[in-house]
Amino acid sequence: MTFVKCRNAVNELSNYLDGELDEELKMTIQAHLGKCHHCHAVFDTTRKTIDLYCDGKLFPLPEDVRARLHEALRRRAQRV
Amino acid sequence: MSDSQAATLAGDESVLVSEAKAGNYAAFEELVNRYEKKIYRLGMNITGSPEDAEDVLQDTFLKAFEHLPEFREDSRFYTWIVRIAVNEALMKLRKRRSSKEVPFEETEDQDGEVLVRDYADWKPNPEQSLAREELEQILRNAIQSLPPGFRTVFYLRDVEGLSTEETAQLLNLSIGAVKARLFRGRLRLREELSKVLKRG
Numbered sequence: 001m002t003f004v005k006c007r008n009a010v011n012e013l014s015n016y017l018d019g020e021l022d023e024e025l026k027m028t029i030q031a032h033l034g035k036c037h038h039c040h041a042v043f044d045t046t047r048k049t050i051d052l053y054c055d056g057k058l059f060p061l062p063e064d065v066r067a068r069l070h071e072a073l074r075r076r077a078q079r080v
Numbered sequence: 081m082s083d084s085q086a087a088t089l090a091g092d093e094s095v096l097v098s099e100a101k102a103g104n105y106a107a108f109e110e111l112v113n114r115y116e117k118k119i120y121r122l123g124m125n126i127t128g129s130p131e132d133a134e135d136v137l138q139d140t141f142l143k144a145f146e147h148l149p150e151f152r153e154d155s156r157f158y159t160w161i162v163r164i165a166v167n168e169a170l171m172k173l174r175k176r177r178s179s180k181e182v183p184f185e186e187t188e189d190q191d192g193e194v195l196v197r198d199y200a201d202w203k204p205n206p207e208q209s210l211a212r213e214e215l216e217q218i219l220r221n222a223i224q225s226l227p228p229g230f231r232t233v234f235y236l237r238d239v240e241g242l243s244t245e246e247t248a249q250l251l252n253l254s255i256g257a258v259k260a261r262l263f264r265g266r267l268r269l270r271e272e273l274s275k276v277l278k279r280g
Contacts, residue, residue, distance in 0.1 A: 010196055010267075013263065013266070013267070014259060014262055014263040014266060015259075017266075037201075038199035039199075041199055041200060041201040041202075042196055042199055042267075042270070044201070045201065045202050045270050045273075045274065045277075046266050046267065046270045048202065048206075049266060049269050049270045049273055050238045050266065052206070052207070052215075052219060052273070053219060053223070053234075053238060053239050053269075054238065054239060055207075057216075058121065058124070058125075058216055058219055058220055058223075059120065059121045059124035059125065059133070059220070060117070061116060061117045061120040061121075061137075062130075065120065065130075065134050065137065066116060068134070068138070069112070069116060069134075069137055069138055069141060070109070070112070072138050072142065073108075073109070073112065073141055073142065073145060074105075076142055076145055076146075077105045077108075077145065080103075
């Protein structure tokens with residue numbers, strides 16, 4: 001098993017989360033995360049960060065903005 | 081077209097597109113209804129401004145309406161309008177060059193080493209420990225604190241679910257640049273959220 005330093009592990013964070021590492025490097029990172037609480041926290045909370053944004057219903061479409069959109073489209077359609 | 085006919089059409093996007101191309105406005109409106117929320121969210125995430133996001137929303141669907149006859153249907157309708165919307169949103173950012181905001185092309189610390197300053201773990205289940213509105217405000221503030229080049233890539237890859245290649249093509253960036261911005265964007269967002277969500 002190859003060992004990595006924290007800095008090298010963090011550099012692979014995105015590739016690890018995206019499942020883009022080859023099997024050997026993935027195992028190496030996993031072994032590091034099993035021993036290093038700091039890196040484990042960074043990896044885990046980065047994954048949570050992504051999950052929060054995917055799950056979130058941020059920036060809902062305001063009803064008045066929607067109404068103005070449909071009005072603008074109707075006006076444009078009538079010109080055709 | 082009656083409501084029931086519209087409902088039938090709603091099941092099949094390609095039928096809606098064909099109908100809209102043939103001049104059926106109700107079919108086009110159904111396409112707008114499907115995607116207006118996502119396009120507004122895209123505009124807000126990239127521009128960070130409600131006024132600009134409304135312009136992005138209107139201009140995207142007005143352009144889609146005008147250029148629908150040119151849509152060759154070799155991709156999904158949604159992919160086509162996302163491309164229009166991203167271009168509209170980037171134009172908004174470029175027009176803001178004189179403002180204090182970092183321009184899209186000049187994203188900071190692009191090649192510098194990424195340093196993690198905060199290794200703290202978070203409190204468990206922030207979704208449950210904070211009021212929904214409070215958490216949403218925290219998420220909004222954090223993403224808007226990112227340079228536009230970072231938040232655009234983060235949004236397209238992690239929220240919209242576009243591939244690295246699709247994102248690179250849309251933004252006219254190399255694959256390496258997309259990966260670098262995504263990596264830095266994710267870490268910076270995490271650090272912003274850690275300020276509020278870490279264990280006390």
